[in-house]
Amino acid sequence: MVNVDFSPALLLGMSLIAGGLALYQLRRVQPDISRDFDVIVSAVATFSGGILIFQGWRLDPLLLFCQLLTAGTALGFAVESLRLRQEVRDIQVCLGVPHRM
Numbered sequence: 163m164v165n166v167d168f169s170p171a172l173l174l175g176m177s178l179i180a181g182g183l184a185l186y187q188l189r190r191v192q193p194d195i196s197r198d199f200d201v202i203v204s205a206v207a208t209f210s211g212g213i214l215i216f217q218g219w220r221l222d223p224l225l226l227f228c229q230l231l232t233a234g235t236a237l238g239f240a241v242e243s244l245r246l247r248q249e250v251r252d253i254q255v256c257l258g259v260p261h262r263m
Contacts, residue, residue: 171218171226174233178211181237188244195247203240 166172186204189196214229221229 166215167219169218170230171214171221174226174230175211175214175218178207178214178233180211181240182207182211185240192248194251195244197247207236 182204185200185207188200218226
């Protein structure tokens with residue numbers, strides 16, 4: 163049975179899918195700060211977002227809150243990781259170290 167309704171689980175699932183697709187697009191926009199395992203993380207985020215969209219109506223509020231906290235923590239670590247990758251690339255450019263392709 164597929165039951166999709168407008169709920170916080172739908173919003174969280176859509177944001178996870180959007181974040182996964184944005185991380186995948188990072189390979190095209192800034193390939194020098196992208197890593198190979200970003201594809202796997204992107205696929206997992208897209209897959210879990212899809213599960214939340216189609217099965218999120220079954221979550222009770224406490225489980226949804228835990229999922230929200232977990233996704234928020236993952237988002238925080240992802241932003242920090244991308245910022246640190248950008249800083250490392252900037253330092254390598256200043257030092258004249260060739261970047262990888």
